[in-house]
Amino acid sequence: xxxxxxxxxxxxxxxxxxxxxxxxxxxxxxxxxxxxxxxxxxxxxxxxxxxxxxxxxxxxxxxxxxxxxxxxxxxxxxxxxxxxxxxxxxxxxxxxxxxxxxxxxxxxxxxxxxxxxxxxxxxxxxxxxxxxxxxxxxxxxxxxxxxxxxxxxxxxxxxxxxxxxxxxxxxxxxxxxxxxxxxxxxxxxxxxxxxxxxxxxxxxxxxxxxxxxxxxxxxxxxxxxxxxxxxxxxxxxxxxxxxxxxxxxxxxxxxxxxxxxxxxxxxxxxxxxxxxxxxxxxxxxxxxxxxxxxxxxxxxxxxxxxxxxxxxxxxxxxxxxxxxxxxxxxxxxxxxxxxxxxxxxxxxxxxxxxxxxxxxxxxxxxxxxxxxxxxxxxxxxxxxxxxxxxxxxxxxxxxxxxxxxxxxxxxxxxxxxxxxxxxxxxxxxxxxxxxxxxxxxxxxxxxxxxxxxxxxxxxxxxxxxxxxxxxxxxxxxxxxxxxxxxxxxxxxxxxxxxxxxxxxxxxxxxxxxxxxxxxxxxxxxxxxxxxxxxxxxxxxxxxxxxxxxxxxxxxxxxxxxxxxxxxxxxxxxxxxxxxxxxxxxxxxxxxxxxxxxxxxxxxxxxxxxxxxxxxxxxxxxxxxxxxxxxxxxxxxxxxxxxxxxxxxxxxxxxxxxxxxxxxxxxxxxxxxxxxxxxxxxxxxxxxxxxxxxxxxxxxx
Numbered sequence: 001x002x003x004x005x006x007x008x009x010x011x012x013x014x015x016x017x018x019x020x021x022x023x024x025x026x027x028x029x030x031x032x033x034x035x036x037x038x039x040x041x042x043x044x045x046x047x048x049x050x051x052x053x054x055x056x057x058x059x060x061x062x063x064x065x066x067x068x069x070x071x072x073x074x075x076x077x078x079x080x081x082x083x084x085x086x087x088x089x090x091x092x093x094x095x096x097x098x099x100x101x102x103x104x105x106x107x108x109x110x111x112x113x114x115x116x117x118x119x120x121x122x123x124x125x126x127x128x129x130x131x132x133x134x135x136x137x138x139x140x141x142x143x144x145x146x147x148x149x150x151x152x153x154x155x156x157x158x159x160x161x162x163x164x165x166x167x168x169x170x171x172x173x174x175x176x177x178x179x180x181x182x183x184x185x186x187x188x189x190x191x192x193x194x195x196x197x198x199x200x201x202x203x204x205x206x207x208x209x210x211x212x213x214x215x216x217x218x219x220x221x222x223x224x225x226x227x228x229x230x231x232x233x234x235x236x237x238x239x240x241x242x243x244x245x246x247x248x249x250x251x252x253x254x255x256x257x258x259x260x261x262x263x264x265x266x267x268x269x270x271x272x273x274x275x276x277x278x279x280x281x282x283x284x285x286x287x288x289x290x291x292x293x294x295x296x297x298x299x300x301x302x303x304x305x306x307x308x309x310x311x312x313x314x315x316x317x318x319x320x321x322x323x324x325x326x327x328x329x330x331x332x333x334x335x336x337x338x339x340x341x342x343x344x345x346x347x348x349x350x351x352x353x354x355x356x357x358x359x360x361x362x363x364x365x366x367x368x369x370x371x372x373x374x375x376x377x378x379x380x381x382x383x384x385x386x387x388x389x390x391x392x393x394x395x396x397x398x399x400x401x402x403x404x405x406x407x408x409x410x411x412x413x414x415x416x417x418x419x420x421x422x423x424x425x426x427x428x429x430x431x432x433x434x435x436x437x438x439x440x441x442x443x444x445x446x447x448x449x450x451x452x453x454x455x456x457x458x459x460x461x462x463x464x465x466x467x468x469x470x471x472x473x474x475x476x477x478x479x480x481x482x483x484x485x486x487x488x489x490x491x492x493x494x495x496x497x498x499x500x501x502x503x504x505x506x507x508x509x510x511x512x513x514x515x516x517x518x519x520x521x522x523x524x525x526x527x528x529x530x531x532x533x534x535x536x537x538x539x540x541x542x543x544x545x546x547x548x549x550x551x552x553x554x555x556x557x558x559x560x561x562x563x564x565x566x567x568x569x570x571x572x573x574x575x576x577x578x579x580x581x582x583x584x585x586x587x588x589x590x591x592x593x594x595x596x597x598x599x600x601x602x603x604x605x606x607x608x609x610x611x612x613x614x615x616x617x618x619x620x621x622x623x624x625x626x627x628x629x630x631x632x633x634x635x636x637x638x639x640x641x642x643x644x645x646x647x648x649x650x651x652x653x654x655x656x657x658x659x660x661x662x663x664x665x666x667x668x669x670x671x672x673x674x675x676x677x678x679x680x681x682x683x684x685x686x687x688x689x690x691x692x693x694x695x696x697x698x699x700x
Contacts, residue, residue, distance in 0.1 A: 426472065558586060
């Protein structure tokens with residue numbers, strides 16, 4: 001029963017957390033135009049209506065806007081307008097929401113705001129919320145905005161790569177010198193393409209003068225290269241070597257164009273091209289002439305194209321295509337000659353003959369459109385968090401910490417490292433024994449006008465789980481200090497976030513209310529959900545007719561793999577042979593020969609052999625014919641049968657306990673809510689609510 005109780009408490013807690021973390025919609029102004037009123041007048045009128053108080057819970061005033069916001073969050077309907085909701089659904093929600101506010105008020109009246117465990121929960125989770133919100137608003141959103149701005153364009157680039165030996169970034173001097181020499185030659189006027197062909201370690205692009213066949217947009221290449229090419233004008237090369245984990249790069253921007261996606265169709269001619277190219281080329285000319293005279297491209301594609309996947313669709317490639325993203329459905333890139341021809345056309349234009357490894361193409365550009373960058377925001381956010389976030393987070397937090405006066409006293413850190421055995425880690429219980437009292441009392445770092453001594457760091461490294469197993473060197477101590485100071489950043493910036501972002505302040509309030517609710521509801525309901533056998537027996541007395549035992553079959557089995565043996569045994573049983581003796585001699589089920597095939601008492605619910613008893617309608621003492629079962633054959637004997645009967649109280653407990661517990665929980669909740677309604681006046685002005693909803697319908 002305790003397991004059920006804690007599970008339900010967990011569900012309630014999850015529900016509270018959902019209320020807190022589900023993003024809310026704060027803008028509630030209507031922007032529809034009215035023939036009689038200007039948009040500004042309508043918005044003002046709508047705001048005035050929404051600020052009307054419609055519910056009073058004790059001293060708390062709840063406006064229409066408050067109720068709409070709560071409905072959107074709790075019912076996960078972020079765009080709904082409250083006047084669109086059915087009145088029954090709205091009344092049900094008002095009842096639910098007023099109960100929620102009553103419970104929170106009760107917790108406050110009991111002084112739970114000052115409870116040490118509540119304060120600790122609020123503080124810990126305030127820090128978690130501040131971290132998530134702060135990093136999203138100040139780092140992730142800004143970086144994603146920058147990526148989206150860049151994705152408005154796509155670039156064609158050429159590169160030279162000077163690779164680190166065996167990919168070892170620490171052995172970079174030779175690559176650097178080679179790259180520097182090539183960069184100097186470029187500055188002297190040497191041709192980029194010639195240098196790429198002669199010197200680049202990327203031989204595939206080098207053969208093309210360094211040209212990368214796929215166009216580039218933000219999020220599609222290594223960040224150092226992306227940053228460089230978006231700072232470089234077309235026709236120019238970036239003036240410095242670009243270091244990546246693979247090697248040094250020199251990059252040149254060949255073209256920079258608006259990023260668009262194109263829908264295209266084609267006719268492919270390929271059969272016999274290797275044997276009689278003139279004939280295939282002449283056929284392509286003939287088709288082109290027909291098109292120029294007005295023949296339907298789609299019909300010609302259906303009749304002539306040797307690309308079966310597109311021919312049946314009139315030549316349509318099947319998806320929008322972008323030079324920097326590939327096919328919208330697969331990401332696959334077209335061959336460069338095909339792509340170049342497609343993008344050189346205008347919408348509705350048809351190419352001449354285009355040659356690729358597949359054959360001769362006649363290409364039509366059907367239509368084109370710009371990307372809706374906002375539609376890519378979530379994709380870019382996921383990509384950013386997966387690839388760049390962790391490294392950016394460290395640099396970003398370091399810069400924020402500097403604004404709060406963070407500083408490590410490196411002379412003290414050096415002294416600390418010198419005083420201990422750096423070959424060990426802090427799992428060794430004696431790692432800090434040689435650190436003198438004088439050194440322990442020195443300041444190791446400062447943050448926000450507070451100094452933190454060496455002894456404080458030692459204690460944290462001995463007690464804090466996420467600081468266990470650290471090395472005793474300068475770098476690991478710096479990482480430990482970061483782990484100790486990062487949370488201080490979130491504590492420090494939380495008040496600033498509350499002032500800057502009203503929605504963050506609301507989230508904090510809701511989070512606090514959720515913790516208070518959980519605390520008071522645990523005391524009034526969940527902690528009282530103990531299994532009372534007296535009450536339970538009273539409940540059982542009124543419902544015991546529902547709890548019936550399963551029919552029980554005492555069975556034995558002879559199991560063999562051969563159907564001929566099974567039939568032979570069956571005939572011997574019919575002739576009067578003893579079932580137990582034959583089972584002892586012949587059954588091939590592991591572990592059952594020594595038990596004379598006896599399974600004991602089973603039910604049809606948990607044993608398939610009992611179903612054979614039912615199927616053959618056996619009576620006690622009778623045996624079945626052979627049945628195919630478990631890759632063999634089973635003959636089943638019914639030794640005894642126990643008919644269904646009403647369960648005893650003890651037997652029925654697992655059946656009715658969940659329902660009984662639910663009823664008890666409901667009883668406790670209703671009793672508590674009734675006492676709260678008597679203590680705190682609850683008033684719902686339904687007439688005003690109706691009036692506001694009708695008025696909003698008119699001005700929306």
